[in-house]
Amino acid sequence: MTAVAERPKRLTSGPGTLLVWFYGVMVVGAVSRSAYQIATEFDRAPLAYSLSAVAGVVYAFITYTLVRGGETARRVAQVCCAAELAGVLIVGTWTLADSSAFPDATVWSDYGMGYVFIPVLLPVSALYWLRKGAQGTAA
Numbered sequence: 001m002t003a004v005a006e007r008p009k010r011l012t013s014g015p016g017t018l019l020v021w022f023y024g025v026m027v028v029g030a031v032s033r034s035a036y037q038i039a040t041e042f043d044r045a046p047l048a049y050s051l052s053a054v055a056g057v058v059y060a061f062i063t064y065t066l067v068r069g070g071e072t073a074r075r076v077a078q079v080c081c082a083a084e085l086a087g088v089l090i091v092g093t094w095t096l097a098d099s100s101a102f103p104d105a106t107v108w109s110d111y112g113m114g115y116v117f118i119p120v121l122l123p124v125s126a127l128y129w130l131r132k133g134a135q136g137t138a139a
Contacts, residue, residue: 011066011074011130019126022118023063029115030056030107037104045104051091055107055119058084062126078130085123088112092120 012020034052042049058080065077092111095102105114112119 011069011077015125015129016066019122019129020063020066022122023059023066023126026059026107026115026118026122027056027063030059033107045102048102048104048106048109051106051108055084055087058087066126074130078127081123081126081130085120085127088120088123 030052034049034056037045037049038053062077062080062084065073065080088108088111091106091108095106095109102109107115108119111117112121
């Protein structure tokens, strides 16, 4: 009998599709914003613009892992979403505590207020979805 290779379990079914869409929008927003700001006015707020670029890379990687699917991708996405949430909370608190360090906003400033708080809600939603899906696969 020949072993048939199993396809990775999809992470983009149901609410996962919406997560991929939101992460894709955030990739475009964060990367385009930071690329423009780094290219035109980096000396004005290098920390803020660099953090926005990091956010864009994180969003892109999470999008990739969600689309890739499979259990390994799920675990990687969980770690990345947890790191993303930590980043949003740290940067959000930092921007409130020491606004002089940020002459311009980052994607994660004030917990993502400039992006309708999507940066803080997205990793929480993704972690819930990824954990719920992992529990559904346990036997």
